[in-house]
Amino acid sequence: MRKNIVAGNWKMNTTLEEGVELADQINSLLQGKEKNCDVVICVPFTHLTSVNAVIDPELIGLGAENCSEHEKGAYTGEISAAMVKSTGATHVILGHSERRQYFGENNEQLLAKTQKALEHGLTPIFCVGEVLEERENGTYNDVVASQVEALFSLSPEDFSKIVIAYEPVWAIGTGKTATADQAEDMHAHIRKVIENKYGKEIADNTSILYGGSCKPGNAKELFAKPDVDGGLIGGAALDAESFMGIIEAFN
Numbered sequence: 001m002r003k004n005i006v007a008g009n010w011k012m013n014t015t016l017e018e019g020v021e022l023a024d025q026i027n028s029l030l031q032g033k034e035k036n037c038d039v040v041i042c043v044p045f046t047h048l049t050s051v052n053a054v055i056d057p058e059l060i061g062l063g064a065e066n067c068s069e070h071e072k073g074a075y076t077g078e079i080s081a082a083m084v085k086s087t088g089a090t091h092v093i094l095g096h097s098e099r100r101q102y103f104g105e106n107n108e109q110l111l112a113k114t115q116k117a118l119e120h121g122l123t124p125i126f127c128v129g130e131v132l133e134e135r136e137n138g139t140y141n142d143v144v145a146s147q148v149e150a151l152f153s154l155s156p157e158d159f160s161k162i163v164i165a166y167e168p169v170w171a172i173g174t175g176k177t178a179t180a181d182q183a184e185d186m187h188a189h190i191r192k193v194i195e196n197k198y199g200k201e202i203a204d205n206t207s208i209l210y211g212g213s214c215k216p217g218n219a220k221e222l223f224a225k226p227d228v229d230g231g232l233i234g235g236a237a238l239d240a241e242s243f244m245g246i247i248e249a250f251n
């Protein structure tokens with residue numbers, strides 16, 4: 001069956017020193033603790049190697065927040081999937097709405113990035129989600145379905161390695177979370193879209209995380225929904241205690 005996962009997305013926050021300290025705190029808090037989910041922290045590229053050195057890979061998975069769609073070569077400033085993998089990372093966030101919105105990442109590019117991540121043995125955490133206007137004009141189910149369908153040229157074997165994160169853009173960093181029912185409706189819809197293409201077994205085994213103002217205070221209600229398999233956490237992942245509070249929502 002699919003895994004429960006709580007993943008942190010640190011975004012462009014923390015210096016190297018602060019990031020290593022935060023990772024170290026999370027690692028210490030998890031030591032000897034009973035937990036009913038996998039934990040992943042996705043950190044800036046500059047932090048990957050140093051964070052990898054202070055976390056126990058049995059307790060915490062390590063992820064990047066993006067990678068290039070190209071294999072290697074003359075792409076100044078870019079970071080390849082192979083480079084990410086070589087730091088010890090296991091995961092990579094792809095298609096975050098901030099990448100789509102501010103850096104113009106499109107479906108074609110995101111498919112290529114996903115393929116590169118998979119070729120190099122990284123687990124993509126593939127983000128989808130509608131903007132406020134699409135929520136209000138009622139097109140959100142179609143919008144999110146088409147973002148998921150951008151991956152449908154992948155083989156069933158490859159698709160089954162992907163984690164999906166549903167992050168309604170209007171709920172990110174706004175303090176305005178989707179209700180547990182809104183999240184459940186969309187997660188069930190995404191699972192149906194996957195089932196229509198890849199069949200029930202793959203759909204049932206795909207972890208679908210919720211992201212957007214998820215906090216210790218609302219995580220339990222969200223995670224109690226049958227199709228919500230955990231969270232992708234922004235702001236609350238930058239504090240070890242509050243990140244732990246979200247992890248403990250699965251206990």
Ligand code: 13P
Binds near residue numbers: 167214232233
């Ligand atoms: P917040 O938890 O800060 O709303 O961010 C969610 C997010 O974008 C995680 O990727």
